[in-house]
Amino acid sequence: MSLPNATPRPEGELEQLEAVWKAPTGWRILGAINNTYIGLFFVGAALLFFVLAGILALLMRTQLAVAENDFIGSDLYNQLFTMHGTMMMFLFAVPVVEAVAILLLPNMLGARDLPFPRMGAYAFWAYFIGGLCFFSSLFFDLAPDGGWFMYPPLTSFEFSPGVNSDMYMLGIGFIEISAVAGAIELIVGIMRTRAPGMSLDKLPVYAWAMLVFAVMVILAFPAVILATLLLELERAFQWPFFIADKGGDPLLWQHLFWLFGHPDVYIIFLPAAGMVSVIIPTVVQAPLVAYRLVVLALLGTGFVSFGLWVHHMFATGLPQLSMSFFSAASMAVAIPSGIQIFAWIATIASGRIRLNTPALFILGFLVIFTIGGLTGVMVAMVPFDLQVHDTYFVVAHFHYVLIGGMVFPLFAALYYWMPTVSKNALSERVGRWVFGLIFIGVNVTFLPMHVTGIVGMPRRVYTYPAELPWQGLNLVSTIGAFTIAAGVLLFLIDLARKMRFSFGENPGNIWNASTLEWLPNDVYQTRSIPIVTSRDPIWDQPNLAKDVEAGAYFLPGTRTGRRETIVTSPIDARPQHVLQLPNEPDWLPLLAAACTAAFFFGLTFKIVLPSLAIGVLAVALMIAWAWSTDPGPELGPIDIGADIRLPVYATGPESHSWWALITFILFSGSLYACMIFTYFFLWTVNPGEWPPPDVTPVSTGWGLAAAASYIASSGLVAVAGRALISSGTGAGLQVSVALLTGLALLFGGLAIEIYGQWQSGLNPTAHSYGAVVYAFSALQGQYIGAVAIMGGYTVARAVSGRLDGVRRSTFDNTMLLWHYTVAQALVGLLVVHGFPRVTG
Amino acid sequence: MSAATGGGFAPRVLLACGGLLIWGAHFLFIYVFAALACARAFAGMRLIGVGVVPFTIMASTVAALLLLAWLSRRAWRVESRVHAIDPDTPRFLRHLGAALAVYSAAAILLQALPVLILPVCV
Numbered sequence A: 001m002s003l004p005n006a007t008p009r010p011e012g013e014l015e016q017l018e019a020v021w022k023a024p025t026g027w028r029i030l031g032a033i034n035n036t037y038i039g040l041f042f043v044g045a046a047l048l049f050f051v052l053a054g055i056l057a058l059l060m061r062t063q064l065a066v067a068e069n070d071f072i073g074s075d076l077y078n079q080l081f082t083m084h085g086t087m088m089m090f091l092f093a094v095p096v097v098e099a100v101a102i103l104l105l106p107n108m109l110g111a112r113d114l115p116f117p118r119m120g121a122y123a124f125w126a127y128f129i130g131g132l133c134f135f136s137s138l139f140f141d142l143a144p145d146g147g148w149f150m151y152p153p154l155t156s157f158e159f160s161p162g163v164n165s166d167m168y169m170l171g172i173g174f175i176e177i178s179a180v181a182g183a184i185e186l187i188v189g190i191m192r193t194r195a196p197g198m199s200l201d202k203l204p205v206y207a208w209a210m211l212v213f214a215v216m217v218i219l220a221f222p223a224v225i226l227a228t229l230l231l232e233l234e235r236a237f238q239w240p241f242f243i244a245d246k247g248g249d250p251l252l253w254q255h256l257f258w259l260f261g262h263p264d265v266y267i268i269f270l271p272a273a274g275m276v277s278v279i280i281p282t283v284v285q286a287p288l289v290a291y292r293l294v295v296l297a298l299l300g301t302g303f304v305s306f307g308l309w310v311h312h313m314f315a316t317g318l319p320q321l322s323m324s325f326f327s328a329a330s331m332a333v334a335i336p337s338g339i340q341i342f343a344w345i346a347t348i349a350s351g352r353i354r355l356n357t358p359a360l361f362i363l364g365f366l367v368i369f370t371i372g373g374l375t376g377v378m379v380a381m382v383p384f385d386l387q388v389h390d391t392y393f394v395v396a397h398f399h400y401v402l403i404g405g406m407v408f409p410l411f412a413a414l415y416y417w418m419p420t421v422s423k424n425a426l427s428e429r430v431g432r433w434v435f436g437l438i439f440i441g442v443n444v445t446f447l448p449m450h451v452t453g454i455v456g457m458p459r460r461v462y463t464y465p466a467e468l469p470w471q472g473l474n475l476v477s478t479i480g481a482f483t484i485a486a487g488v489l490l491f492l493i494d495l496a497r498k499m500r501f502s503f504g505e506n507p508g509n510i511w512n513a514s515t516l517e518w519l520p521n522d523v524y525q526t527r528s529i530p531i532v533t534s535r536d537p538i539w540d541q542p543n544l545a546k547d548v549e550a551g552a553y554f555l556p557g558t559r560t561g562r563r564e565t566i567v568t569s570p571i572d573a574r575p576q577h578v579l580q581l582p583n584e585p586d587w588l589p590l591l592a593a594a595c596t597a598a599f600f601f602g603l604t605f606k607i608v609l610p611s612l613a614i615g616v617l618a619v620a621l622m623i624a625w626a627w628s629t630d631p632g633p634e635l636g637p638i639d640i641g642a643d644i645r646l647p648v649y650a651t652g653p654e655s656h657s658w659w660a661l662i663t664f665i666l667f668s669g670s671l672y673a674c675m676i677f678t679y680f681f682l683w684t685v686n687p688g689e690w691p692p693p694d695v696t697p698v699s700t701g702w703g704l705a706a707a708a709s710y711i712a713s714s715g716l717v718a719v720a721g722r723a724l725i726s727s728g729t730g731a732g733l734q735v736s737v738a739l740l741t742g743l744a745l746l747f748g749g750l751a752i753e754i755y756g757q758w759q760s761g762l763n764p765t766a767h768s769y770g771a772v773v774y775a776f777s778a779l780q781g782q783y784i785g786a787v788a789i790m791g792g793y794t795v796a797r798a799v800s801g802r803l804d805g806v807r808r809s810t811f812d813n814t815m816l817l818w819h820y821t822v823a824q825a826l827v828g829l830l831v832v833h834g835f836p837r838v839t840g
Numbered sequence B: 001m002s003a004a005t006g007g008g009f010a011p012r013v014l015l016a017c018g019g020l021l022i023w024g025a026h027f028l029f030i031y032v033f034a035a036l037a038c039a040r041a042f043a044g045m046r047l048i049g050v051g052v053v054p055f056t057i058m059a060s061t062v063a064a065l066l067l068l069a070w071l072s073r074r075a076w077r078v079e080s081r082v083h084a085i086d087p088d089t090p091r092f093l094r095h096l097g098a099a100l101a102v103y104s105a106a107a108i109l110l111q112a113l114p115v116l117i118l119p120v121c122v
Helices: A013-020 A026-031 A035-064 A074-109 A117-140 A164-192 A205-237 A250-284 A291-307 A320-350 A357-380 A382-388 A392-420 A428-454 A471-498 A544-550 A588-604 A608-626 A656-684 A700-759 A768-799 A809-839 B009-016 B018-039 B052-085 B092-116
Strands: A563-568 A575-581 A638-641 A644-646
Touching: A035 A074, A035 A117, A035 A471, A074 A117, A074 A164, A074 A205, A074 A250, A074 A392, A117 A164, A117 A588, A164 A205, A164 A588, A164 A656, A205 A250, A205 A291, A205 A656, A205 A768, A250 A291, A250 A320, A250 A357, A250 A392, A250 A656, A291 A320, A291 B018, A291 B092, A320 A357, A320 A382, A320 B018, A320 B092, A357 A382, A357 A392, A357 A428, A382 A428, A392 A428, A428 A471, A575 A638, A575 A644, A588 A608, A608 A768, A656 A768, A656 A809, A656 B018, A700 A768, A700 A809, A768 A809, B009 B018, B009 B052, B009 B092, B018 B052, B018 B092, B052 B092
Parallel strands: none
Antiparallel strands: A563 A575, A638 A644
16 A cells, blocks of 8 residues: 655654644643643543542541441531542542543544644643532531432432532532533544544444443433532522422432433443453453444443433332333343453453453453442342342442442553553552552452441441441451552552653553554654554554654644644544644633632632622633634645645534534533423422412413514524625624624523513422423523523624635534524423413 | 535434434333323223233334334445445444344333333332
């Protein structure tokens, strides 16, 4: 095969590439936005939170080591177990898998960076600053104390009047937004920035896993975001979504929470499974067996895991038949998990395993995760579950699943991929000790806990009387917990000793791995972007590393004088256009994230006006960073090699920003579906009282008027879109007038709806009916606010001459969200105005 | 943009994942229907001698499986046609779609079976 570019490459080309991609140094590193830096920051922060949450666990184990201990009181203990669970799930498990992906994926896919570097940086800083503030609440006795799943009524205003629960609602709610931003970036990165030739059948399994992960984040997180939003509305304004006396239902929270919470288990496990599917072939030096079936397993698990949520609610009194659907789905999801485990065992059998540290952690994962899976089958049986519900048996079960299914693969990954970012690999000798201590520690801690639970110890008690037969078992668990801590400490010492971040001076492909991240790379990733013809390119494509390094493949330098990466088609990975990426340092993401955090935490403490001012500042900073996007087509088309000339600009469905917006709309659709679920759920718990007897439904005229206003605004935007195409540069004024009028109509529709309800006497605090009707408008108001910002921004682009018939990406994206917002509003009006009349 | 050049992405991917989408729709339907039958007390109704809940669940299962069969056939044909126009595009989605359809059919059957042995609202 002849290669795309002739070698040797012209003098100065490499130097120019290096100059364009030069990473910031010194304190300017805080303004870094490239994926390697952000990925490393992200992994480091997640490990920090892992250690902090682990220390909380040690405090709890110390308290429980002996009976009637007075080391920690009940109030602090409540905060400790809540923070331990919340931090491990929201500040460690989900972020760390996202972090590893941000670090690795561009390398693995043959891209120079992820498509939205600044959004990645924003997601990191929002998470890091938010996480630190959230953790600090412990020092002020303000940490949430209602358990990581925060069930109302315990966590509502009546029984938790302090700000402790608000810390969870706003703090975690905001960190979830960062997870969603990261997921959007990963989806677009995986679908659109793969090396030419890396069609879906050659995508590394890890990338498949991260794709499924990211889609699951997009679809599952809205449930918990909505739940926390509703509970905060109840806490702050007494809108009774969860108060049974006023037509609410605490079970609504459980449904919404676990609709997120169960997929979340797989959100954590699938990336780990993806890591395992990449590491095993390397440690046995043989290709993964049954690649297609493993991909099937990832997709199947991703979908079916949304049908499991009620198995966290077996003790809530649902009918047997309803529970059996969830039992059936729980069994169905075992099929893909089984496929993956057999594929790994078969791969190990087809090669010859080298027992290095990553391999040890993989074997540890198989053992511990399988034990957790077996106790999972036990609690999947409803009668057994009722016996051990809320006992230490369950604590033992989910620690086996989560530590086995996620922490062990993560350690394997840290040992395995360290040479791609550090001058030295981690020590093999120390690594064996780390593995041994953690493996033994986990079993000593959690194996006896099964018995502790069966003999009756409930979870979340801060102490217990000496007469009960729990003391010996608890002491053993405490010794085990400190053994795990010793293992983690040893790992950190080794990390401090060996990890030296570097570009270009790394030890290279020390494991003889087969995927692209092991090609020689530097701050710009690989010198040229390879053509991929195999699932294991380094093994199957001779001289790949040498030719890539020599610049013989695509885009060996910069053609526009700026940062660039190739955008390829989503299924076949054929080059489509070149994406221009922003330079660094760029301080706007960091500042915007800090302002967003200040906004949310200010609201937590009810400092309303300053918070709103800072919120406006956050939006202004984001607008400032958006201003350099949508650069227009002037610099292209350019030659990337093999006589392929690509444009440097795209709009509509080919553009990366369009894909991001479609992904955001999927997220929004899921959020709205949860809102509609909430409405109908509350209807089912209020038989014959929907609306309640003292409420007169608002006249249909108000709903029709609001709908007409919304439809007219969408129509105006569509007309503006046509005008932009036909009039080219001269359409600025027309577009501006149309958009501003359209915005007035959007706000008008919302005002009509709210006023109509209000004048009919509907009160959001009297009954869940009123609360949910106004909640529709509250949600709609947020979307209209977002469209107003985008619409105003688009007008500014038009007025400043940055919008025309070709350079119209900004307009196209605004239009897409606009139409979605209107469609969503119409569905909401149909439900709120139509349904009570149908049933009424 | 033709399907072979990466356009037509959404229909091709939706067809390949069609089995799982039908599984999801079926799951949601039978869960909501059974819950409503109990919450609104119409579970005692009978249709041609069978309780309304078992009848509806079985009927929806047959409908879901028929739809699944039709959709998989269509997915297979679309992918074959894409491959015929553009032989360089891999047959991956065709195989993946077929395998997902088999898995989805098994999951649909599994979740429909309990209605044959369990009481509806107890």
